[in-house]
Amino acid sequence: MTELRHYLQFNDFSREEYDYLFDRSRWIKDKFKRYEPWHPLFDRTLIMVFEKASTRTRLSFEAGMHQLGGSAIYLNTRDSQLGRGEPVEDAAQVMSRMSDLVMIRTFEQDVIERFAANSRVPVINGLTNEYHPCQILADLFTFIEHRGSIQGRTVAWIGDSNNVCNTWLQAAEVLDFNVHVSTPPGYEVEPERAGLYGTDHFEQFADPMDACKGADLVTTDVWTSMGFEAENEARKKAFADWCVDAEMMSQANPDAVFMHCLPAHRGEEVTAEVIDGPQSVIWDEAENRLHVQKALMEFLVLGRVSGGEQ
Ligand code: CP
Ligand code: NVA
Numbered sequence: 336m337t338e339l340r341h342y343l344q345f346n347d348f349s350r351e352e353y354d355y356l357f358d359r360s361r362w363i364k365d366k367f368k369r370y371e372p373w374h375p376l377f378d379r380t381l382i383m384v385f386e387k388a389s390t391r392t393r394l395s396f397e398a399g400m401h402q403l404g405g406s407a408i409y410l411n412t413r414d415s416q417l418g419r420g421e422p423v424e425d426a427a428q429v430m431s432r433m434s435d436l437v438m439i440r441t442f443e444q445d446v447i448e449r450f451a452a453n454s455r456v457p458v459i460n461g462l463t464n465e466y467h468p469c470q471i472l473a474d475l476f477t478f479i480e481h482r483g484s485i486q487g488r489t490v491a492w493i494g495d496s497n498n499v500c501n502t503w504l505q506a507a508e509v510l511d512f513n514v515h516v517s518t519p520p521g522y523e524v525e526p527e528r529a530g531l532y533g534t535d536h537f538e539q540f541a542d543p544m545d546a547c548k549g550a551d552l553v554t555t556d557v558w559t560s561m562g563f564e565a566e567n568e569a570r571k572k573a574f575a576d577w578c579v580d581a582e583m584m585s586q587a588n589p590d591a592v593f594m595h596c597l598p599a600h601r602g603e604e605v606t607a608e609v610i611d612g613p614q615s616v617i618w619d620e621a622e623n624r625l626h627v628q629k630a631l632m633e634f635l636v637l638g639r640v641s642g643g644e645q
Contacts, residue, residue, distance in 0.1 A: 337638040341451045341458045342631060343444070344530055345468045345505035353475075353510060355639060356630050360476050362642070363633070364626035367402065374404025375633050375640060379435040381407040383461070384417065384426075386441040387561045391597060392461045392469065395624035396438050396632075403629055405435070427453035435636055442562055457635035459628075464498060464562055465528060470596045471502040472631065473623040475510070477616055478552055480623075481592055491515045491550035491587065493543045494577045494604050495570075496522055499556045499596050501529035507536035514538075517546035519573045543577055547586035553614075554594040555579050555604045571603070579605040584614060592616045 341347065348356070366373050381400040383393065393409065400407040412418035417426055423446055430437055431454040439447050440461035451458040460468055478485055489512065492500050496518050504524065507514045514537040516524055523539055531537075540546035547553055558574040559567045584593065593605075593615045601607040610617060633640055 337636065339455075339457065340635055341454075342468060342635065343447055343451055343458065343460045344466045345471055345502050346509055346530065347468075348509070350509055350511070352634075353472075356472070356627065356634060357476055357479055359630040359634065359640070360623070360627045363629050364623075367626065367629075372404075373402070373643070376400065376435070376636055377404035379403075379405035379636060380433070381405060381436045381438060381632065382410065382430050382434045383407055384410045384415075384430075384437065384439045384441070385461075386412045386417070386439075387462065389440055389461070391621055391624050392438075392440060395628050396459075396461065399625050399629040399632065400436075402625075403632060408434070423449050424453040426450065427458075428455075431455040436632060459631065459635070462498060462561075464560070465530070466502050466505075467498045467596070468502055468505075469624065469628055469631070470499055471506050472627045474503075474554070474594055474596070474620055475506060476627050477594065477620045477623050478592065480619065481616055482551060482590070485510055485512045487512060488551040489513045489515060489549055491517070491543075491547045491553045492555070493517050493546060493553065493579050493583065494555045494574060495558055495560065496524040496529075497556060497560045500524065503554070504529045504531055504537050508532055512536070515540055515546040515548075515550060517541070517543040517577065519577060522573065543579075543583055544586050547583045550587040550591050552592050552594060553579060553584060553587050556596055557598070557600060558604055574604070578603065579609050581606065581608050581612075584609055584612075594620050597621055 397407040427450040438459040438461045444463045444465040517540040558570045595617050
């Protein structure tokens with residue numbers, strides 16, 4: 336039987352496991368592009384629980400599970416007993432007796448940790464207030480496809496020190512690269528909340544132009560994440576100078592790529608010129624959610640699989 340593992344934050348896996356997952360994502364993606372069926376999770380069931388909105392995460396997990404031969408069930412807070420206060424521990428006991436895998440998008444990280452502690456099957460973090468590990472798995476795979484190994488490279492994060500930023504910072508520790516972070520005053524990285532072991536792999540810059548200098552990848556995200564909508568007006572004012580534009584991109588290395596997890600607000604955190612420009616790899620980034628999460632689900636349910644063997 337495969338050891339029970341969860342994917343709740345980026346540092347749940349080792350560098351060596353990520354090497355495996357990136358290779359496996361490549362294999363699964365190539366096979367998919369050749370229209371060759373691959374059904375290692377035949378007859379398996381994924382339950383997806385959404386307490387926040389989603390387009391990419393829902394589609395990539397649901398389509399991915401079907402493509403692996405299994406089926407996916409969608410639940411949201413509004414239509415399930417979770418929205419009526421059923422304890423998360425009880426929900427975990429029940430859901431994990433009816434499925435092989437659970438993916439959750441929720442608010443506090445504590446919720447998903449309590450769920451996982453009571454689950455008989457692997458639990459995947461589909462975004463919490465603190466982390467978004469599946470996104471960075473896809474972003475790293477996309478960088479590797481376009482530019483090769485991330486080790487020793489520099490990523491510039493411009494904007495809010497949110498769940499996606501925290502996950503980049505954890506990834507830098509696990510995979511040994513650097514992150515330059517520039518946030519407005521008052522929105523700086525909190526290393527403890529980001530779940531970091533130290534401060535060796537990131538540097539904070541007051542000026543976003545400085546953060547972009549020498550970067551191999553420039554990335555940003557919305558100024559107001561889901562769950563923080565009440566702060567929207569204050570954030571729009573505070574973040575006005577943290578819009579990634581052509582001038583910022585010109586500070587980065589000439590072959591730097593631009594990424595955004597999406598959805599994006601053109602004219603706020605990034606200009607249309609940049610996000611729709613030649614350095615942007617956002618569509619590959621979005622597509623790769625599908626391929627890396629198929630590799631992730633296969634790994635969590637079956638352990639390591641080599642080639643077409645099961
Ligand atoms: N990037 C991302 O997770 O998108 P969704 O919110 O649409 O799932
Ligand atoms: N930081 C954003 C990411 C959305 C995919 C949010 O949490 O809303």
